[in-house]
Amino acid sequence: MSENQNQETTGFLEEEALKIRDARSTLLRFFRSIGRQKVRLLIVLLSVACYTAFNIAAPLYSARVVDLIWNRVQEMWNKGQSFHITWEYGGRQIFLLLLLYGTGALFYVLQNFLMASFAERLSLQLRSEVGEKLQRLPLSFFDGHQPGQVMSHITNDLDKMSEALQTGMIRFFVAVGTVIGSIVMMFRFSVTLTLVFLFFTGITLLLTRKLSHYTLQTAIRRQEAVGALNGLVEESYTGRAVIQAFQQEKESLKKVTDAANDLAKASRDADFLISAINPGIRMINRFGMVVITVLGGGMLLRGTMTPGVFQAFFQYINQAGEPITELSYMLNSMQSALASVERVYTLLDEEEISSDPADPALPSDPVRGSVCFSHVRFGYTPERILMQDVSFEARPGQKIAIVGSTGAGKTTLVNLLMRFYETDGGQILLDGQDTGSMTRADLRGAFGMVLQDAWLFEGTIAENIAYGRPDASREEIIAAAKAARADFFIRTLPHGYETVLSNDADNISIGQRQLLTIARVFLCDPKILILDEATSSVDTRTELEIGSAMQALMQGRTSFVIAHRLSTIVDADLILVMQHGTIIETGNHRELLNAGGAYARLYNSQFA
Amino acid sequence: MKTILSFLKPYRKRLLFISLIMIADVGGSLLVPTITANMINLAVSQADLSDILVQGIWMLGIALLSGGLTLLGSWLCARLSADFGRDLRVALYDKTLSFSTTDFETFGTASIITRTLNDINVLQQSLMNVLQLVLPVPVMCALGIFFSFSIHRDMGFLILGATFLVLAAALLIIRKAARIFELLQSFLDRMNVVLRENLTGVRVIRAFRKETHEIKRMRKSFEDYAISAIQANRLFAGLDCLATVVINLTIVAILYLGGNQIGTGSMKVGDITAVTEYAIWILFYVMMAQMVILLVPRAMTCMRRICAVLNHTPEIKDGTGQSGSGAGPEIFRFDHVSFRFADADENTLSDLSFSCEKGKTTAIIGGTGSGKSTIAKLLLRFHDVTAGQITLKGTDIRSLPQSELRSAISYIPQRAWLFSGTIEENLRYGNPDATREDLIRALKTAQADFVLDLPGGLKSHVSQGGTNFSGGQRQRLSIARSLVKPADLYVFDDSFSALDFQTDAALRHALQEEITEAGLLIIAQRISTILHADQILVLNEGQIAGIGRHEELMETCPIYRDIAHSQMKGGN
Numbered sequence A: 001m002s003e004n005q006n007q008e009t010t011g012f013l014e015e016e017a018l019k020i021r022d023a024r025s026t027l028l029r030f031f032r033s034i035g036r037q038k039v040r041l042l043i044v045l046l047s048v049a050c051y052t053a054f055n056i057a058a059p060l061y062s063a064r065v066v067d068l069i070w071n072r073v074q075e076m077w078n079k080g081q082s083f084h085i086t087w088e089y090g091g092r093q094i095f096l097l098l099l100l101y102g103t104g105a106l107f108y109v110l111q112n113f114l115m116a117s118f119a120e121r122l123s124l125q126l127r128s129e130v131g132e133k134l135q136r137l138p139l140s141f142f143d144g145h146q147p148g149q150v151m152s153h154i155t156n157d158l159d160k161m162s163e164a165l166q167t168g169m170i171r172f173f174v175a176v177g178t179v180i181g182s183i184v185m186m187f188r189f190s191v192t193l194t195l196v197f198l199f200f201t202g203i204t205l206l207l208t209r210k211l212s213h214y215t216l217q218t219a220i221r222r223q224e225a226v227g228a229l230n231g232l233v234e235e236s237y238t239g240r241a242v243i244q245a246f247q248q249e250k251e252s253l254k255k256v257t258d259a260a261n262d263l264a265k266a267s268r269d270a271d272f273l274i275s276a277i278n279p280g281i282r283m284i285n286r287f288g289m290v291v292i293t294v295l296g297g298g299m300l301l302r303g304t305m306t307p308g309v310f311q312a313f314f315q316y317i318n319q320a321g322e323p324i325t326e327l328s329y330m331l332n333s334m335q336s337a338l339a340s341v342e343r344v345y346t347l348l349d350e351e352e353i354s355s356d357p358a359d360p361a362l363p364s365d366p367v368r369g370s371v372c373f374s375h376v377r378f379g380y381t382p383e384r385i386l387m388q389d390v391s392f393e394a395r396p397g398q399k400i401a402i403v404g405s406t407g408a409g410k411t412t413l414v415n416l417l418m419r420f421y422e423t424d425g426g427q428i429l430l431d432g433q434d435t436g437s438m439t440r441a442d443l444r445g446a447f448g449m450v451l452q453d454a455w456l457f458e459g460t461i462a463e464n465i466a467y468g469r470p471d472a473s474r475e476e477i478i479a480a481a482k483a484a485r486a487d488f489f490i491r492t493l494p495h496g497y498e499t500v501l502s503n504d505a506d507n508i509s510i511g512q513r514q515l516l517t518i519a520r521v522f523l524c525d526p527k528i529l530i531l532d533e534a535t536s537s538v539d540t541r542t543e544l545e546i547g548s549a550m551q552a553l554m555q556g557r558t559s560f561v562i563a564h565r566l567s568t569i570v571d572a573d574l575i576l577v578m579q580h581g582t583i584i585e586t587g588n589h590r591e592l593l594n595a596g597g598a599y600a601r602l603y604n605s606q607f608a
Numbered sequence B: 001m002k003t004i005l006s007f008l009k010p011y012r013k014r015l016l017f018i019s020l021i022m023i024a025d026v027g028g029s030l031l032v033p034t035i036t037a038n039m040i041n042l043a044v045s046q047a048d049l050s051d052i053l054v055q056g057i058w059m060l061g062i063a064l065l066s067g068g069l070t071l072l073g074s075w076l077c078a079r080l081s082a083d084f085g086r087d088l089r090v091a092l093y094d095k096t097l098s099f100s101t102t103d104f105e106t107f108g109t110a111s112i113i114t115r116t117l118n119d120i121n122v123l124q125q126s127l128m129n130v131l132q133l134v135l136p137v138p139v140m141c142a143l144g145i146f147f148s149f150s151i152h153r154d155m156g157f158l159i160l161g162a163t164f165l166v167l168a169a170a171l172l173i174i175r176k177a178a179r180i181f182e183l184l185q186s187f188l189d190r191m192n193v194v195l196r197e198n199l200t201g202v203r204v205i206r207a208f209r210k211e212t213h214e215i216k217r218m219r220k221s222f223e224d225y226a227i228s229a230i231q232a233n234r235l236f237a238g239l240d241c242l243a244t245v246v247i248n249l250t251i252v253a254i255l256y257l258g259g260n261q262i263g264t265g266s267m268k269v270g271d272i273t274a275v276t277e278y279a280i281w282i283l284f285y286v287m288m289a290q291m292v293i294l295l296v297p298r299a300m301t302c303m304r305r306i307c308a309v310l311n312h313t314p315e316i317k318d319g320t321g322q323s324g325s326g327a328g329p330e331i332f333r334f335d336h337v338s339f340r341f342a343d344a345d346e347n348t349l350s351d352l353s354f355s356c357e358k359g360k361t362t363a364i365i366g367g368t369g370s371g372k373s374t375i376a377k378l379l380l381r382f383h384d385v386t387a388g389q390i391t392l393k394g395t396d397i398r399s400l401p402q403s404e405l406r407s408a409i410s411y412i413p414q415r416a417w418l419f420s421g422t423i424e425e426n427l428r429y430g431n432p433d434a435t436r437e438d439l440i441r442a443l444k445t446a447q448a449d450f451v452l453d454l455p456g457g458l459k460s461h462v463s464q465g466g467t468n469f470s471g472g473q474r475q476r477l478s479i480a481r482s483l484v485k486p487a488d489l490y491v492f493d494d495s496f497s498a499l500d501f502q503t504d505a506a507l508r509h510a511l512q513e514e515i516t517e518a519g520l521l522i523i524a525q526r527i528s529t530i531l532h533a534d535q536i537l538v539l540n541e542g543q544i545a546g547i548g549r550h551e552e553l554m555e556t557c558p559i560y561r562d563i564a565h566s567q568m569k570g571g572n
Helices: A023-078 A091-136 A139-144 A147-189 A191-238 A240-245 A249-302 A307-348 A410-417 A440-445 A461-465 A474-483 A487-492 A510-524 A540-553 A566-570 A589-595 A598-607 B002-044 B049-097 B101-107 B109-134 B136-151 B153-200 B202-207 B211-264 B269-294 B296-310 B372-379 B402-407 B423-430 B436-445 B471-484 B501-514 B550-556 B558-568
Strands: A371-378 A387-394 A399-403 A425-430 A447-450 A528-532 A558-562 A574-579 A582-587 B330-339 B349-357 B361-366 B387-392 B409-412 B489-493 B519-524 B535-540 B543-548
Touching: A023 A091, A023 A147, A023 A307, A023 B211, A023 B269, A091 A147, A091 A307, A091 B153, A091 B211, A139 B202, A147 A191, A147 A307, A147 B153, A191 A240, A191 A249, A191 A307, A191 B049, A191 B109, A240 A249, A240 B049, A240 B402, A240 B409, A249 A307, A249 B002, A249 B049, A249 B109, A307 B002, A307 B269, A371 A410, A387 A425, A387 A574, A387 A582, A399 A410, A410 A558, A410 A574, A440 A447, A440 B202, A447 A510, A447 B202, A461 A474, A461 A510, A474 A487, A474 A510, A574 A589, A574 A598, A582 A589, A582 A598, A589 A598, B002 B049, B002 B136, B002 B269, B002 B296, B049 B109, B049 B296, B101 B109, B109 B136, B109 B269, B109 B296, B136 B153, B136 B269, B153 B202, B153 B211, B153 B269, B153 B296, B202 B211, B211 B269, B269 B296, B330 B372, B349 B361, B349 B372, B349 B387, B349 B519, B349 B535, B349 B543, B361 B372, B372 B489, B372 B519, B402 B409, B409 B471, B423 B436, B423 B471, B436 B471, B436 B501, B471 B489, B471 B501, B535 B550, B535 B558, B543 B550, B543 B558, B550 B558
Parallel strands: A399 A558, A399 A574, A447 A528, A528 A558, B361 B519, B361 B535, B409 B489, B489 B519
Antiparallel strands: A371 A387, A371 A425, A574 A582, B330 B349, B330 B387, B535 B543
């Protein structure tokens, strides 16, 4: 997945992205999050205020300087002399102007550098909070949320907040201050010219509003074209072998070409509109400038305006013109940032798992491996209870097979054994002790688990095998790999045990990944094993080898096996046949066959 | 670079036109303040109002022209980059169609998808940004300096100096920032990986009690990212501040130098406005370009990744020969075939010899990594053998065109993959001329006649990959699809494993009746699937451990016996 960054997260497309449920309390909480950085923020805000003030004052003062020089020039010319800037005439004033600019720039530097780390620190702090939170969330949270969705809260949402704070906030405050200040100054200089300016600005505002509708439409069209092409390309690459085997290369290329053409058209329109907005605004502003210059020229001619003021007026137009059209965009992005932060807070407010008992019972040492379900009652939601009253006993060293069709609730048993979910009634006993009275960590230490989806992390094969025991020596790791029949394929890899596994790489197969997860459990040498369909992609022969190796390893240990393959179930001491979330038959292979129930039907179809 | 530039070649004329427009646009931007200055000068020298009006009309004309040209330029840039992106995409996709499995796996599916979509998108956007924001910079600098010189030598040198200062600083910072940005991207990727692992692996993490370890791992990836981001922000802040200081200093310097020149009459008062505007414009363009240039390293990475695909030489080369007449019963023969992946130390397959004949069923059974699926891939030339040869009716398949080879085979992959569309379209995939009866017969043979009971029948919608059907249904549809295609050999690459035992059995019986002329090659995991094959190959670690019928192998092949016992235990 590392390369697959979703870069088409065009936030403005999703109306959802802007929705804020409770702006006030989110803002308040946000200020609490800022915490120790508050002083920093205060300094930044003060600095922004000062900078803006200096920014407004500078053109005003420069107007004076120009006029002073110009008047003096004319005075001297009238005397028939040429003019040179002296300290008294011009020099002092220019120096003052330099000071004015210098101080303004100082504040600018201050606020920019203070903000450079402010937003990222805040975002790091919130990210870490979420990271810790994740470890305290119940499994139901993970089962109920798409990983991509949660990830986007932690990465995109916080990045958005960061960016809004980083550049958006300063720019926003500076813009507001500058626009107000500049317009006030402009009114002071000339009401007429200011009104002309405001008139043309009004036109640009109307135009951008009107255009934003089209921009949105073209953006949506492009998004659709991107989606269509994405789907097609993904489909074609995944089904590449079929395309080649059926010699459909030409047809497939034609389809991709058509989709690429549609995208080209859509993105041409979208890109054009986006890149045309600024020049368009600039053009209208220039029309305004023309009117202002002509009118201003007339005023100059009549002497009702000085060259300095004229020049300063233009500086104010420049200062105020652009921010005005950007203000609504800035507001939008701040609002969406706030909505992002709110989503992160929602995540932080998710209900956590119940805390471990204050005075936890310790599992027996060493764990013997007896597991007992006693009148267990459970449902994922209280309204839909799946298990009404389940009881069975697994004695130390026994092999318990869990059988049933997809969705029969086989993983539910695992969830309960490992306390990924809590029961609604009854007890689960480990060596006669209620597992609810232990800490989850102590309980889970007694178990080793191999899941169907073969989860491995981005790291070397050796690191992955040693996940449960980071202190394991290389010899122990290799021994575990050998026991899991993984050593053979690992050694055929170019870098052997140092091969880095990445989650999207096809460098090892699903079966091989599963062998690695089995090796990982071998290394931990747990007292009780849970095998969740671990063998479904491992072929029968390897399965058989693992089976015998495991049996040797598990002398006196208990194992729970979920499998489709009947061969693994045949030697089970106890078979739990599950349907609709509860156990409908129990017994060993012979007993169940003789009973002639669901199990027998399933088994007999094998040799039809 | 060369590869990518060749994609721009067809658009040379448009590029030239865009450049011309851009020069006109920049010129217009600078003329506006120049005319403003003229007006001020006229006004203070007590000219007529009509003179000022004339200047106003000039200004209006230039604003209109320059604005219009800019809009035209934007349109052309958008069109050019869109076409460029499309051409690249089509070329890239076309290229991948000639790739073998090994070729493809050198890149990885996810990576090739990213290259086709995101990477090209980045390039396309970069091209547009470069055309619109970077290309005008030298023009703006040159014209701005030229206009300043035409007002006064001192002003010219002043603007020249300021431009150099800003450009030098921008270049320096960009070079530093490029490195940080690359780092930042890799930290972002890392953060995503660690997060995804934490979200999808929560059960394993908790089972192994690694919560604290994972918190540390996440924290580390967050910190690395934050540190880099802060560094990048500081650089930006630095450049931003520098630009502000330079522009302020320049304005003051213009006032000082300009004031003296006005005093001697060699400059007019309005010129101060003009030069100030020139300076602001130059700075504005440089700052805009700077944002774009920062993204160039990323675009270069994308470009390299795209070029790697475009310039990759496909492993498999098309032959030009013709296959033999095919008089005998033999279709394919493996003649001492060995295969080794380019980066592996050991052979995946060693010294295989066997043949597939008309009307006969050949079966292959063996463990994971025993190389059984590789056999099918060799047959289709998704890979080429490293030693020995495979022949189709006596001709080495490497000397045949791939299309001819593949038309002789109908292949059912291990992972059933259907294309989005209708069931009918999917079934006709290998034989567009098939009749409705053909389709229905294939569906019945494949035990997929459930389709006929669907409300949409053959026209039922199939979503991408076929995910709106269950694994077993998908597999049966995939089998039906291959049965519609006429072929000499039907290759079932472990295609029965998703079926339940009853369907598996029914399908095998139906196949036996339906396919009498062609040969069957069945790669399987279950003994029951291959029990009645004419010959069974037992594969173990890439070598043939036994070959024969079920009964013979039970006698002679211990590995086969092991498999059989494990699967049939308790059955009798």
